[in-house]
Amino acid sequence: MHKKLGRWAEHFRVGASSDSVGTKHRKRRAMNPRAEVRPDGTANSKLRVIHVGPSMLGVGGIETVIRTYVEFEWSGLEFQALSSWNKTAGKSRSWESLRAAWALIRSYEPGNARTIAHFHLSHQGSFVREGALLMLARTLGLCAVATIHGSAFVSSSLRTPWRWIYPLVLAKAHAIGVLNESTMASVNAMTTSVPVYLVQNPGPVSSSSVEEKSPATCSPTAVFAGTVGRRKGVDTLLSAWAAVLEEVPGANLEIWGPIEDSMKGSPGSRHFRGPISAAQVSERLRQCRVAVLPSTAEAMPMFILEAMGAGRPSVVTDVGAMPIQIGGGGTVVPVGNVDRLAQALIFYLVNPEIASEHGLAARKRYEENFNLEETESELRTFYQNAIATMKSRESKP
Structure with missing residues (x-):
């Protein structure tokens, strides 16, 4: 024994x-x-x-x-x-x-x-x-x-x-x-x-890593990463995306992460890409124009820190630490507001230079506060x- x-x-x-x-x-x-x-x-x-x-x-x-x-x-x-x-x-x-x-x-x-x-x-x-x-x-x-x-x-x-x-x-x-x-x-x-x-x-992104591709040079793509469920606001995001496509027909939406049962088979599930690693999340962020996280509740999401470190603007909701977290490196919208969410996404997708400007501000804030x-x-x-x-x-x- x-x-x-x-x-x-x-x-x-x-x-x-x-x-x-x-x-x-x-x-x-x-x-x-x-x-x-x-x-x-x-x-x-x-x-x-x-x-x-x-x-x-x-x-x-x-x-x-x-x-x-x-x-x-x-x-x-x-x-x-x-x-x-x-x-x-x-x-x-x-x-x-x-x-x-x-x-x-x-x-x-x-x-x-x-x-x-x-x-x-x-x-x-x-x-x-x-x-x-x-x-x-x-x-x-x-x-x-x-x-x-x-x-x-x-x-x-x-x-x-x-x-x-x-x-x-x-x-x-x-x-x-x-x-x-x-x-x-x-x-x-x-x-x-x-x-x-x-x-x-x-901050999960090394301050020494160099951003080689600005949002302006990327296709009009929005990226979400996290648990694909209602708490993360995916239902609101899918509703808003219909309005986005009316204004930006060529826009792409990538939703990465494990899918909750409540979201399986929902309209818009064609955007669900499944779980990926942290390294793959960073890679997808570097290929997009804007990050999005329309959660109904958060503390201080690491996904937004990853987006900031990648030099991407974020569209987030006014919950938890997110409004303070992004500073001038993105846009804050009310929880569950489909119209405001769609408008914010359209703004970055049709204004690549502004997306790069806000992405640069996000990166600067990241380096100053999360080094x-x-x-x-x-x-x-x-x-x-x-x-x-x-x-x-x-x-x-």
């Missing part, structure tokens, strides 16, 4: 169960659970952060966030990914959380305040799955922080049983990161014992405040 547990421990140590993937513009981080040692024999001063959430090999917003953290090179942070669940794991999906729990236990080093467990929470079931792991991390004595990504977090926080479960989980964190002001207000109403900070998602230095500085402050909170709690009798 002891030998079997030993083999499990070796297999499930942090790093062995972590995801790893490499892309053209990112340098993969070595996932070493121990601090590196410099030639002079001193320990590496980097903060070690274990990101816990859905498999970064999957497709989705949180998956892209974790993948970006792990793959970029950071000067003062050492990131690892620990999968707590995998959408494609099938029958073995239920084992992911158990493997993650065992990996957290293995990662604990008594007296090491420089290891942080960073939990990526969505809403509802995520607060049961990752929430349980967050509580385990606290029991182990790890510094635990959480970022809330869920588009339905605020609305579901008012319903049973989530209005009880959310505060219970969040109270265990040493710091909480949110993506927009509405989520911050909701969290502050739940708990006053944990500091809450605005922590933006990292590695800015993101790392924000993260280090977030983590250091969490460590200070943990030490403050430990010093109290």
Whole structure:
């Protein structure tokens, strides 16, 4: 029995169960659970952060966030990914959380305040799955922080049983990161014992990558990427596209992503192209004139950051962080407004030079606000405040 547990421990140590993937513009981080040692024999001063959430090999917003953290090179942070669940794991999906729990236990080093467990929470079931792991991390004595990504977090926080479960989980964190002001207000109403900070998602496109093709030189194509469903506003987009074609007969619409059952067989399904990888999303953005995301609810979508990084203007709805996110690099329309959505898309499709001008503004905003230095500085402050909170709690009798 002891030998079997030993083999499990070796297999499930942090790093062995972590995801790893490499892309053209990112340098993969070595996932070493121990601090590196410099030639002079001193320990590496980097903060070690274990990101816990859905498999970064999957497709989705949180998956892209974790993948970006792990793959970029950071000067003062050492990131690892620990999968707590995998959408494609099938029958073995239920084992992911158990493997993650065992990996957290293995990662604990008594007296090491420089290891942080960073939990990526969505809403509802995520607060049961990752929430349980967050509580385990606290029991182990790890510094635990959480970022809330869920588009339905605020609305579901008012319903049973989530209005009880959310505060219970969040109270265990040493710091909480949110993506927009509405989520911050909701969290502050739940708990006053944990500091809450605005922590933006990292930009998934390397600032060093060069945009070779401007929107003006591309065909009149609009690109959507995400879950193909009503929450993402695909039904509104399809209705608006009929009006777009009346004004721009040669326009193309590409809708990429997994299709929800409610959208299968719907009029306009000829535009559905199916799921693609993050690299393929970037490639399609570089071949289009405008990106579109008419969601009914969002936190801070990575797809829009990808569009900004690609130098594309975006047409978005006035939800979550999107209006602030795009700045002058796109157009904001009301949720569910078919006419306004169609007008905004037509505007960019028939005005290629303006599309390039707004795309350039989007790229500039991306480089100024979502560059590695800015993101790392924000993260280090977030983590250091969490460590200070943990030490403050430990010093109290």
